[in-house]
Amino acid sequence: MAWVNFKQLRKSLDFEKVLVLYGVTVKKSKGNRHQGFCPLPTHHGKRKTPSFSAKLDWGAWQCFGCGARGNILEFAARMEGLDPANMQDLRQVALKLQEHFGIVPTGDGNSEGNRQDEPDAKQPTGLPTIVNAPLDFELKNLDPKHPYLLGRGFTPETIEHFGLGFCSKGLMKDRVVIPLRDHKGALVGYAGRVVDDRRISETNPRYRFPSGRERDGVYYDFQKSQFLYNGFVLARDGRFHEIQVVESFTACWWLRQNGFQNVVGLMGASCSSQQADLIVRLVVPGGLVTILTDGDDAGERCAVSVFTEVAPRRAVRWAKLQDGKQPTDLAATELEAILGKK
Numbered sequence: 001m002a003w004v005n006f007k008q009l010r011k012s013l014d015f016e017k018v019l020v021l022y023g024v025t026v027k028k029s030k031g032n033r034h035q036g037f038c039p040l041p042t043h044h045g046k047r048k049t050p051s052f053s054a055k056l057d058w059g060a061w062q063c064f065g066c067g068a069r070g071n072i073l074e075f076a077a078r079m080e081g082l083d084p085a086n087m088q089d090l091r092q093v094a095l096k097l098q099e100h101f102g103i104v105p106t107g108d109g110n111s112e113g114n115r116q117d118e119p120d121a122k123q124p125t126g127l128p129t130i131v132n133a134p135l136d137f138e139l140k141n142l143d144p145k146h147p148y149l150l151g152r153g154f155t156p157e158t159i160e161h162f163g164l165g166f167c168s169k170g171l172m173k174d175r176v177v178i179p180l181r182d183h184k185g186a187l188v189g190y191a192g193r194v195v196d197d198r199r200i201s202e203t204n205p206r207y208r209f210p211s212g213r214e215r216d217g218v219y220y221d222f223q224k225s226q227f228l229y230n231g232f233v234l235a236r237d238g239r240f241h242e243i244q245v246v247e248s249f250t251a252c253w254w255l256r257q258n259g260f261q262n263v264v265g266l267m268g269a270s271c272s273s274q275q276a277d278l279i280v281r282l283v284v285p286g287g288l289v290t291i292l293t294d295g296d297d298a299g300e301r302c303a304v305s306v307f308t309e310v311a312p313r314r315a316v317r318w319a320k321l322q323d324g325k326q327p328t329d330l331a332a333t334e335l336e337a338i339l340g341k342k
């Protein structure tokens with residue numbers, strides 16, 4: 001059970017029980033609030049006044065003496081002598097609490113099929129939220145020569161262009177990681193795809209997307225619905241007379257490798273209004289948006305959603321695939337036949 005669903009864990013944890021676990025005698029007052037001496041090992045100064053206050057319903061706490069504050073996990077991390085600002089430390093303490101309270105982590109919703117159509121989860125804390133904020137780290141030592149990528153026919157040039165590589169440690173262990181850059185080019189997260197499909201399960205989904213994180217009272221969230229894959233590369237180059245819109249990462253890689261450079265991916269089976277805005281921004285007035293989705297019911301629903309969102313502002317064409325076909329099944333000549341000349 002090495003997987004943590006942070007959103008679920010935060011909802012499942014009972015702050016009072018966590019306080020008790022760390023030796024705090026809880027004294028409840030109005031508003032389900034606990035007030036007492038600061039229990040933190042990092043507390044400076046004397047403990048003469050009850051400077052530590054915890055809102056049990058909210059899972060938020062602060063100390064007026066030492067100035068520390070945070071959420072339940074950050075409290076536990078400090079009590080363990082760990083660094084609450086360090087993701088690995090938070091994960092370590094999350095695993096411990098998860099196990100102690102018998103919380104079984106659920107998958108992040110992408111365990112079904114090849115699709116990534118889970119709607120963005122809403123964070124429950126009521127904290128100020130920043131969506132798709134730039135990351136303050138980059139994954140290193142990714143292996144671009146992994147057989148998963150080469151075996152599916154992707155060339156070293158394609159792999160390099162998208163910055164893909166196999167990750168052998170951390171949260172993305174045993175996955176091909178896919179850097180996600182916003183329309184300004186900032187790295188906002190990584191998606192990770194399992195390389196061995198036999199190991200896909202409820203707790204080990206085919207695709208893993210960035211999970212939300214809390215720091216200093218701010219919630220940092222990743223939302224696919226506000227993101228267009230490969231959109232940055234296009235935005236950098238200006239505006240186009242024609243672009244292609246596909247559902248998946250792999251379709252994006254495949255089209256580009258076969259000469260269709262102006263391709264963007266929705267990373268899901270529908271087009272949000274924010275994604276439509278990003279698409280429209282990339283196409284000159286009078287230009288054309290071509291949809292190439294999978295040849296199945298979900299692909300058709302996806303195409304309809306692109307139509308609905310984009311057609312009022314740009315011409316939209318649907319390059320419909322035969323039943324059961326995916327863009328990655330098509331050779332270059334077939335792509336050209338259905339999409340027109342590159």
Ligand SMILES: [Zn+2]
Pocket residue numbers: 038039040042043044051052063064065066067068
């Ligand atoms: Zn304190």
